[in-house]
Amino acid sequence: MLVRGALIERLFDQRDKRLLILSAPAGFGKSTVLYQFGQRLQQTGARLAWLSCDEADSEPQRLLLYLIGAIERVVPGFGEQVSNLLHSEITLPLEALVDAFQADLQKVEGELYVALDDFHRIRHPGLVSGARYLVERLPKNVHLITCTRFKPRFLYDEPWAFWLKAEDLRLSLAETQAYLLDVRQLELSEAEVELLYRRTEGWITALHLAVLALQRHSDRAAFLAELSGTERNIADYLAEDVLDSLPEDLQRFLEQTSILDEFNADLCNALTGERDGQDLLDRLQGDQLFLIALDDHGEWFRYHHLFAEFLQGRLNKRGDAGRLLHAAARWCEGHDLADRAIRYALRARDYSFAAELLERQGARLVAGNRVYAILAMLKSVPAEVIRDHVVFQIFYAWQLAFEQRFAEAEALIEELSGRLLQGRGKAMHFGMTELLAVTQVLKALVLLYQDKLEACLKIARQWLAMVPENQPVFRASLSCVQAAAYALLGEFGEASKAITVARTCLRVADSEYLNVVTSLIEALICKECGELERGRSISEAARARVERVFGRRSRVGGPLSLAYADLLYEQDRHAAILTELPRATTWRDVATPVELVSRGQLVMARGRFFAGEAEQALEQLDEWIAGLHGPGYERVYAHAIACKVQFLLWLRRPNEAERSCLQLERHLAVLPEGRYPDAHVSLALAQAHLALSERRADKAQAQLEQCLAKQTAEHQRDRRLRLSLLLSVASWRKGNSDKAFALFQSVLEEAWARGYRRLFLDEALWLLPLWEAWSQAEPLQAQGWSGLAEGLREQCRRLAVDPEAFEENQDISHREREILRFVAAGLSNRDIAQAVHLSEATIKWHLHNLFAKLGVRSRTQAVLKGKSMGLLSEA
Template identity: 30%
Template sequence: MAKKVPATLFWSGEDRQYIWQKEGNTEKRERLSAQEHVFRLLDEDTSFSFQGQQGHLTLLKETRVRGGDGYWYAYRRQGKRVVKKYAGRPIDLTIVRLEELALAMQAETIQSEPAQPSHLSPSQHPQPAPSTLLQQAPLLLPKLHPPRPTASLLSRERLLARLDDGISRKLTLVLSPAGFGKTTLVSDWIAARHAREVSSQPVAWIALDANENDPIRFWHYLLVACQTFQPNLGESILPVLRAAGQPPFPRLSLETILTGLLNDLACMPGRGILVLEDYHVIQRSDIHQAMSFFLEHQPTNLHLILMTRSEPPLPLAQLRAHDELVELGAPHLRFTQEETRAFLRQALPFPFEETLLDQLQRRTEGWITGLRLLTLALRGYESFSAWEMEQRLAQISGSQRHILDYLVAEVLASQAEPMQTFLLQTTGLVRLTGSLCDTVTGRDDSTFLLEQIERANLFLLPLDESGTWYRYHALFAEAMQHEARRRLGGASLLATQSRASRWYEQHDLLSDAVEAALRARELTRAAALMTRIVESQPLLHHQELHTFLRWLRQFPEEILRESPTLSETYAMALLFTTQQRTFALKPQFEKYLQMAEHRLRALGDLPRLGEGLTLHALLSGHVNDHATAIRCAREALKMLPDEERFWRSLALDMLGIAALVAGRMTEARQIMHESWKLNPVPFEKSDARRSGSLIQQSYLALGVGHLEQAALLLRQVLDLVVDNLTDRGTALLGLSTLSYEWNRLSEAEQYIQQAYALHAETRNEWLWLQSATLLARVLYARGEHTQAQDVLQHLSPALAQPRYSREIELWLAHFALASGDLVTAQRRFAGQQTITQDETPLDIMHEQEQLLAARLLIAQGEERKVHQALSILACWRAEAQSQARLRSEVEVLLLMTRAYERLRRRQEAKEVLKEALTLAQTAGYQRLFLDEGAEMAALLKGMVSEVRAPLQVAYLRTLLRGFPTVQLSPTPASGDDVLEPLSPQERRVLGLLVAGRTNPEIARELVVSLNTVKTQVKSIYRKLDIGSRHEASEVVRRLGLL
């Protein structure tokens, strides 16, 4: 392995790119994006070095005994041995694949070496540092610090031992109602472990609150907290996390992000403990699902502790079954009578009668917060007799809520008046610091008072080592707020929140300022603050849309009508916070878009209105309302100035997509070219942008009949996207369409089933409809006619758009006509025409309806009606030619062939059919002919004696073999009549071959790898039965192949 390699592919942290460099040539470098294939750079190389973000590898190519491109293997040294892993075929060598290999092999290295324990104290462990993540969405760092351990009066060895026992499992669940000491127990356990030097495992701690019910925000916090284990952990995941919540691209599943985080955690040195406090505040099902995935794949060097008041919807039963869970519930946490006795002896300055102890234990049931409050309330009653004390305790009765309210009132009464006022004024603050409390209370000694409260054990928890930030115990704060409303009045508490909001604003904590303003019911001010947040960066770049949506739902419509920014944000948040983007969402988000547009028109702000209309087009496109998307995009382009390149490009994108869906290929190509020139986002910096571009190009290629090119582009999409479910489903649908056209029915069905599975998550009605209709066509082609009709009939009631119902009826009429049931076909077609359609019907849909009308006329057989059909077909052939729709033109020609045959104009029928064969051969269409049934089989069989060109003969025989009832004459033993057709790409390679180009020159010309060219040359040689370039030139000349 000491052998030098001719090239190196390495990650440049300075350039934030991958760079390919040949040995000895430092001047010539090639930069690559993470999704690019490496094989195109290899030429004749059989080895290279990879120095990626996840580790270093050496790649060697091993040739196959039977020839071919060979296979690549990755090597990595582990101590004295070398580990080898299969990397794949040349085409498999993407940078993503190499990083995966480096990560997997590095993880094996770490697992094979004994962990080296660290001897850092808790204070020496690296703390979460502000990363690039914080620049995108500021996080409150005190939430990421464990509370300082309290000066506990009671050691609970039985519980500490139970927590020790859990460290070897995946999860420790501390589950109890409020006030049972969950936070105190875990923080004391962490401190005790470090004090005993049992372990120096670093601890990542997150104090969750309701604001973390935003998936992006939640995982931001968790990722930054985990940087406690290793300062740069998860840095490579941050761009993906940002993209996950960034419209206009479809929201990504979090599994890819979590996979990267879990991989980083698995590779970190040593072990770590992750603590999530107050997990019960998390209500979102998508966060619970992601946490379930995290738990399922949690690495062995990480232990998770969840503290919660209610059982979370996580796979706890599975964890119990595998002995991966330790649970501490209220029965474990409540004080036993012995612990209550020991606690009271240390907490009270006077003895406690045993009878009173029994009574107290029955009343409080070992509830720790109640006992702590009781000791505070009883201070000053040392002179009471046992009887007087018993009378006092008799007042403590009822539920914990009543006991709590009573004891808090007693604790407050025992404080001096200034301290009482301070506690009541500050109890509504989520977190406290001296400066904030000074602003809220009007005092200048809040820092001193906070220190006093902490020393007095009045349920104030420090959040950092410096004692700068604190928070009240949640249960104590809740009861104090009840008391504050009673004593100070609601108006005073609202004023407190108002002052807090202004303090947050002055300290650039705008999110906290909005929250406090909402609690103060200052909705106009909250709206102004939120507008500042939204306008701080382009609207489509915001991530925390779940948080925005929660805020916006608190504003009355009067405020939203006056603020185009907020009403547009509301519309965007409604759509992009759900995976289920169905047509039914349209009235919801359109209401707020129209509010914004009305206000902007009133203000006369046309450029800003152009942005709003572009957003309207974008959101409409996402629910497949292409008519509205077209109208809004066209209007937007009239208003957007030339310098607004991003918004103009987005509007053009929507028009291009609409043109594609409508089948206007020439128009789509022109629009897309203009959009790509305008868009300032390079493809290599945005997977979502690149994926969208590849899909547009592939469907354009599909529409104009370049099927091989479409297949290549669609496979690139599948390689590029994993969690972008909409793009993945669209690519699978395209591949299934191609497989159907090539008569590979089983393959088509497999792709369809995969696309169907994605529908369950995305609820994309267009994807659902197209998958269902294609599945029905596959079933019908197999002869499963009833099943094909059932698929469509069950689908129709579930779709919201009338256009979709028209399309279903169209296919049901097709099936009826193909089965010979003309009456049913005519009835369904007539019914289909009565269904309301879009105000701008799609050209391709209108074409299919008109072609079905022509089919029905031909099927009736009357000369007048057949001539009428030919008139319709002539119009649509011209339309197909003008828009470069090759498939449409071939279908029209096949129907014209049948029409001429009905009129007994057989020579014209043969000429038109021959033209159809010539056009269809280049793309390899088969189902177009096969779906026409036995009549077309007979017509094609009659063409065998008419066709002379070898490739066309071979294509014709392939078609005839696809008909179940056609018997072919034996294949001639020799001759060019049975040459296997060349694909369009092979024809291009053949042309360059006979022109004298070398293989490397062909690779550069066609922008493919050298290995790909070699593979295609071998395929050409096999199909033409030749062995050299000279023979290729002779065959081309003799047969006129080019």
């Protein structure tokens, strides 16, 4: 037996109530919970009288006799007074009998619980008032517990009653897992358990019957995939235990409305041709017949999935489903529920009507980000039907794009655009004109995510000039695409102008989705401009909008969370969003481009690395980098490799960092000059980090100054801050302390005021020595930044880097490191001299100095010490 511990505790906490009710449809485990609760009560010394009700017990006198008998088994001698009245020849009113029963209960000492199982079977009309009369007069030590399928007719919102309903009795995922794995001893995977949980929706009898059927099938995966309410065990149970006891008009209503995914009274009336929809829904609610409310107002409902499938199976035998689906489609069309109308038309195989609806409503559905729902519907449409309707092919092009089959999507869009434009001489109705614009938005998106940015901008400009002012949704869409393309080209000024156009259009348009996309791009622009707080504010307002309009776990919020996480990371607030990122980074389609995915991946890797899980973070980063090959990944690959170089240098593995840096140089060398400015900034930072670790401050300074000279635009503040901070370290290492300190203080004040925190903490390995020198030279200036200094030291300690030993290997020159690597490779002094074009005597002199700096006496000791200090890779 599955132990329902949480429910038992809830009931036990309410055990002092006069009446406790367990109310749910058939098969929800009410009697089992009641039995377990009774056991718990008996453990406390309470007495439990149990009566299983039957329809034959409905007559009040008989029910009282059976109640007396049940109580007498635990309270010997109970009921003498009321028994005498029941066996007398005088016919007494029910109230008199209840009063006598109450008088006998008053004599009972200690806690007494009376359980009435299957109380819904008691149907005598006089018991409604009689039951309430009894409960209101119960002694404080006597409590009634009832199990029933229906809401008790005598019960309102009473303070003396506690009520568990179907939603309370549903099994949780953990209980489902316990039942399947522990009670039934089945060897099921986590995915199979979750599938059974979703299909049964916490209905324990369905779960039990599914398990029985599962044991008869050799192909478990196929059975689970096809499990529905038409499965023999489940269908027989529902027919015999639920449906057969209902009047015929209610059965007919259930069958006719079972084709609806969601419904209200008006929609039900449209299907049945009657006007009693609200009355029947109220009755189903009261009888708890697998009806689930979808809103707080009790207007919209759905059936339990298995119950609906069972009813649909019965309906299909009558052949009425097509007519009803068409009526549902017409009703939904008339009530501005276009996606539902299309879904019902497709299910009715009325493809012409569905295509007509899509032509008229498709553009609005795209603007509202309802594309995914449409694509899911089209999966069931035969290929030949899709070929016969241009509108279906337009959405099929979206499907190709979502699957990253960009070349196929682009070719199909070209063909469709040609067909539509050639028909311009004919009267093209307004809906198809809108869809023609939609295809151009899609084409621009496909070009954007293939990194064909100039072609994307050409399409966007061309169609922005053609789309009339009274089409704000499409003007906003094209402006967003345009802004994204400009941003990827590094032209953030132009991107800002495009976003301003989009915002202007959206003031008079109704597209919550485009408002979110616009906010996302604005947040990215803010990040580049160094306006972290403004970007965070925009992101948070958009996230609140997403949750309100689309729901907490909506896919619409995924891309936004990636941009938001990037901003939060810089402010060292990213812990609050880390749990959202794994899910958001798994979406790879035109709605979540790899450019955004990269931000989430880097936030996860950096967050993990600098929290102390360095090796795990590096492994995670390498796993991601392994999939970043081919066109469209140029920028992302550069950012990932630069991050890896930084990680390796923190881990004191300079050889591996050098190889990664060379890999990045070769990657960018073959790309068009000036095409990926942000990637070249990442390369400059990686090269500077490596040069600083090799004590080549002059090289680091030259690289940083050369790159910084190109970052003159107002919007390139984020890049300038990163380059300038590292440049201050290089200048100090080169001996130009005054310049270094002035630059460091300037960057520190500006970046800190703008909300940057990780900028400093992630560079602690290089910044802390500079900080110590600056604080000695400028103690008054440094005094106000003591908190940051401690943060830098804490970051080093978290990654097992001793701040006191920073200078331990700083005296090792680049040439000495190079010679040490040759020594580790087993080369002789002569071989090393030939390799580096120096004399053998010079090599001996370098080795003499190196041994002294390392405190060793032999080549073997030098290699071992070099590895321990991170001068040599362990590989």
